Amino acid sequence: MTPVIEVKNLKKYFPTPHGTLHAVDNVSFKIEKGKTIGVVGESGCGKSTLGRTIIHLHESTGGQIFLDGNDITKLKGKELKKVREKMQIIFQDPYSSLDPRKTIESTIREPFVVSKRYSKSEIEEKTLELMSLVGIDERLRRSYPHELDGGRRQRVGIARALALEPEFVVCDEPVSALDVSIQAQVLNLLKKLQIERGLTYMFVTHDMSVVRHISDDICVMYLGQVVEKCEAKELFARPLHPYTKALLSAIPSTDIHNKTKREILKGEITSPINPKPGCRFAARCPFAVEACHQPQVQEEVSPGHFVTCCRVHEIQKI
Amino acid sequence: MAKEMKKEESPFLQIKDLVVEYKSDDQIVHAVNGVSLNLGKGRTLGLVGETGAGKTTIAKSIMRILPDVGAKITGGEIFLDGRNVLELSETEMRKIRGNTVSMIFQDPMTALNPVQRVGDQIAEVVRLHNDEKVNPEKRAKEMLEIVGIPAERYYEYPHQFSGGMKQRVVIAIALACNPDLLLADEATTALDVTIQAQVMDLIGELQKKYNTAMILITHDMGIVAQVCDDVAIIYAGQILEYGSKEQIFDYPTHPYTIGLFGAIPSMSGDEMWLHPIDGLPPDPTNLPEGCPFSPRCQYASDMCRKDGIGFHMTEDGHQCRCCRIEEIKKMKREEDQK
Known part of the structure; x- marks a missing residue:
């Protein structure tokens, strides 16, 4: 192999x-x-x-x-x-690797947008799918990184890394x-x-x-x-x-x-x-x-x- | 300065029902909620807990270096060598800080003054606390040698030192006046393991030599196992379990302590999955009623959520704050039998 x-x-x-x-x-x-x-x-x-x-x-x-x-x-x-x-990367520090001015949802959504492979509704659906995959509550989608604890932030980092499979x-x-x-x-x-x-x-x-x-x-x-x-x-x-x-x-x-x-x-x-x-x-x-x-x-x-x-x-x- | 020898009846450090709050805007952070502990000369107490559990706040309360604005000790007493430090004047406190009690801070990169020679930073403590017989510069050089740094590096600046060496300078400052009590707040967390081993060895040697009492704040169970005599497991500003190292490591009783041990990946085992503690530590501005651990505890009952935290002490002094301790023991025995 x-x-x-x-x-x-x-x-x-x-x-x-x-x-x-x-x-x-x-x-x-x-x-x-x-x-x-x-x-x-x-x-x-x-x-x-x-x-x-x-x-x-x-x-x-x-x-x-x-x-x-x-x-x-x-x-x-x-x-x-x-x-x-x-090839993706998950960074060490979940405090500095997330954009403080972006909501959780838009951070996770970004790779889909950049790849230009999906329609708007697909992106929406996939973002929610990813959030549930890594165990972030849907109610947190409009939260900002400073509102989350370290563990949840790292989950966001993981979701972002896995977005494009x-x-x-x-x-x-x-x-x-x-x-x-x-x-x-x-x-x-x-x-x-x-x-x-x-x-x-x-x-x-x-x-x-x-x-x-x-x-x-x-x-x-x-x-x-x-x-x-x-x-x-x-x-x-x-x-x-x-x-x-x-x-x-x-x-x-x-x-x-x-x-x-x-x-x-x-x-x-x-x-x-x-x-x-x-x-x-x-x-x-x-x-x-x-x-x-x-x-x-x-x-x-x-x-x-x-x-x-x-x-x-x-x-x-x- | 000659330190008076006090009677050995009461322990050197005694904290009784300490309560500390931080106030901000309209919220109150309940950082420490009724902590009591004792520490004798030459003994080492490990204070173990997660981020925000209140470990550093306890240490800062002993030194009385909590921020002026916002932080307040709202209850309890701290006796140092028989004197209640909470009642001392600022002038008296200054004599104690760095002399009787000193603290090693977590981050060696920020604990040193970047524009002052490292030697002078050590000499400063000596100059403040010793009578004129001791030459501060000579003592500082001596301290550098003790922590394994050549004395000729006295005239260098912190940026010329590596992380491990900076931490050794911080230790030299903390130990320059042979304190009776050393507060080591995550003193080696920022260091690599091989350097950590060097630094812990050094602290241990000096502690033995001067019979210093030490509170070691850490989240690393390995260091606790190697260094401490007693252990206090702290969660949401309360000590949930307290006892000798043997009691805590051999017979962990509180569900939180058991959970903590279970969450550490073992060095020998081949377990596929780790056993995390579900959920998150509680919000200190809004602590749950009853036992603070109950929302995450698999054994929690209505009693835990309402009436609160039990208190249980065995004959040999192993304390555990859990109201279901007997039932849990029984359940565990039954599980083991199966």
């Missing part, structure tokens, strides 16, 4: 006064239809930029993007507009701004919609328990590069890259009796501007040796489990 989305060696660099910022560097993966890939990493690791570059909100610097097997990397103008309908949706931290009880409501909604509509998700988040719950596969990013990639279960059961291990052990566990020994990383994420060749995590890595400062290759350690670390086998023995 052709994957819905495939990226090969995708790069996105930003010029800055101090040099080139390597936000996304040589990232490759595929997502099959109806599946979810989770992208995790700390702030500034390039996970949001990756999502935005795939759906052409940023122009890529290098590499290729395929949608349903077609290379869409270089599309422009009308062709790009057509492809964009199939996309195949692929980038969910950029869609529940990070919500309280746990509301977060669970929205996560269940996203899952229900995925099953009903066969949606393919890329789920960007820094919350490891959310990503574990929603993803089929997970990519762990560090400073623009994917350091580890495998099935969600496998990643939590058998993390191999030292960064993944540190990330997982830093999560405060709700189990009060089983206090696991935590590996606390020293130092902070370094700058992605003009990075040196070699492993970008080496500066903080407790296992770093001379060889880590040479360019690293991705290795398939076990079927479907990819790690970019030259010492992965030695570390396992330690």
Whole structure:
């Protein structure tokens, strides 16, 4: 089966006064239809930029993007507009991603109007249909965003993203701004919609328990590069890259009796501007040796489990 | 300044029936509705709840830094080391703030003054509260080192620091005068997990060293599990469940607490669906009669909606405000047996 989305060696660099910022560097993966890939990493690791570059909100610097097997990397103008309908995004902050001067109804209606595919009465009908799909009461149609709570606003963002029946949706931290009880409501909604509509998700988040719950596969990013990639279960059961291990052990566990020994990383994420060749995590890595400062290759350690670390086998023995 | 040692009989911090309201135009926001809690020296209390539950308002009431216009403490007492802070003059309060009690604010990006050197911002607290024997600049440099920032960065400005480092500066300010009580309001929420782990470790170390009492305001059950001794679950300005960490995590009793635990995606489970709590927190300008959680509670009966909130305390001090607690326990047992 052709994957819905495939990226090969995708790069996105930003010029800055101090040099080139390597936000996304040589990232490759595929997502099959109806599946979810989770992208995790700390702030500034390039996970949001990756999502935005795939759906052409940023122009890529290098590499290729395929949608349903077609290379869409270089599309422009009308062709790009057509492809964009199939790829949508749900933003992190439901407080700033909705137009404060538009009613809920007109925000949800907008994609239909822009697409010019429907008559006025069809648009009306479809808007109401969408509102009930994401669980917004019809009585709220003329409300403004400031009158809604975070959970409802995020539902509006979801409705807007799904209006033109996309195949692929980038969910950029869609529940990070919500309280746990509301977060669970929205996560269940996203899952229900995925099953009903066969949606393919890329789920960007820094919350490891959310990503574990929603993803089929997970990519762990560090400073623009994917350091580890495998099935969600496998990643939590058998993390191999030292960064993944540190990330997982830093999560405060709700189990009060089983206090696991935590590996606390020293130092902070370094700058992605003009990075040196070699492993970008080496500066903080407790296992770093001379060889880590040479360019690293991705290795398939076990079927479907990819790690970019030259010492992965030695570390396992330690 | 030498801090007087008081008798250990009453807890260091004691809040009794605190009520706080915000008035705006013609509405009254009932932010805190009768909160009572105790905290001893060196202990950590986790204050857990959703946005708008009143957690920050409680902390600000202790510091008496609620906004002058609109906010009003309409009932209750707050005893700090035996003194009711609500009766103190502003001059006396100034001596307490930053010295006896200090607060770490949620957002390190906005808590620092962008046009003042970070070192000077730490030195300022020391200058205000210490006698002349302590050199503020020296103490500030010491504090920087304690929080893991080289002292030579004293002369830099906040924008030259990363998020994690800024939060460490905020912590250095809060701890510069060895406070007896530290109020940490979502102190690590804005940080990445690996940095959060560093910062929590640091706070824990310093707390142990100076025997500081701490109120940790958070919505992250994981942090509570790792750090706190006691936990208060707060909802619509009331404490619904209150007890030791073991009591709350091993025997959650209130339907809201149970709901909160159920809504967290588990790290090990493979559940297809999460169990959200239906509905939304109540509007604080228009709280429901009776138990504030009753509109969302699957066990709510007419009694909950009318007569209000029960109060139940076990012998070992586990408090739960639910009038159907015994019935719910029985129902749960029957469910489990099935």
